[in-house]
Amino acid sequence: MDSGLVDAETVAHALERQTRTQPHRLIGQLLVDSEVLTASQLAALLADWLGVPTxxxxxxxxxxxxxxxxxxxxxxxxxxxxxxxxxxxxxxxxxxxxxxxxxxxxxxxxxxxxxxxxxxxxxxxxxxxxxxxxxxxxxxxAAAPARPSRRPPRPSRCATCTSSRPSCPPARTTRRPPPPRWSPSRTTRWCG
Incomplete structure (x- = not known):
């Protein structure tokens, strides 16, 4: 009220409306909702009243x-x-x-x-x-290098078989058979 933006009658009306609202609403928000103040004006008033810079x-x-x-x-x-x-x-x-x-x-x-x-x-x-x-x-x-990094040159010959092809398919390996699965034998005795 000291700033001249809101008069005593408007504040009294907002206080009365505040007692009837559910859930409870802050009086400043009620003044903004009723377009008596803008959100910027309310923030500036509160900051000035409490000594916080805006x-x-x-x-x-x-x-x-x-x-x-x-x-x-x-x-x-x-x-x-x-x-x-x-x-x-x-x-x-x-x-x-x-x-x-x-x-x-x-x-x-x-x-x-x-x-x-x-x-x-x-x-x-x-x-x-x-x-x-x-x-x-x-x-x-700042983390990026100053100049673009260069990729290493590709070999002209295959390192594995020394053929003239740039790369050969990977060498085939023989597949090992899977380990035998455990199965109970006749000699297995169960405690019980």
Whole structure:
């Protein structure tokens, strides 16, 4: 209400509607559903109220060092985008910066403090896919040899029979008979 986007009457109406909805819905989501606020406005209001920075990822390119700190599998699984490393902290754009277990997991994996930031709705998933796709392509290009490898030359003669043909069919081997199958004989005694 302090921002001027929502008045007291609208909030009171949403609170009353919230008590009647099953299953329970968050008041912010009810305001977005009733088109009083957009998802971007709600994210910005919540971030401002809780002191978490909001980032628009459409114009931000993450630093390569930050991308190296957070494994691709974790970033794709949790929809996270590491943006930059500031001293002993990694700034990470995430959909829910209040997810304490996830923040603890990230701190353990990256061995850095985690500074969460809220990404504007609709910008996080495409940015994560784009950033890690680029780093994957760069890794493949770095691992590739500078020039194409050459195949070893084919022998002009067969190594087995020294004929002039490039290769001969493999030599035939005699097939060994299979081992005899076990069958009980008359001398076999069963305990019992």
């Amino acid at each position: 980032v628009d990822l459409r114009g931000i390119a993450p630093e390569p060092e930050a991308l190296r700190r957070l494994p691709r599998s974790v970033a794709l699984r949790e929809t996270l985008l590491p943006l930059t490393v500031h001293g002993d902290a990694l700034v990470v754009a995430m959909p829910n910066p209040w997810d304490k277990p996830l923040l603890d997991e990230l701190r353990f994996i990256c061995e850095l403090r985690i500074q969460p930031a809220i990404a504007l709705p609709g910008t996080l998933a495409p940015s994560v896919a784009r950033a890690y796709a680029l780093t994957n392509l760069q890794a493949v290009a």
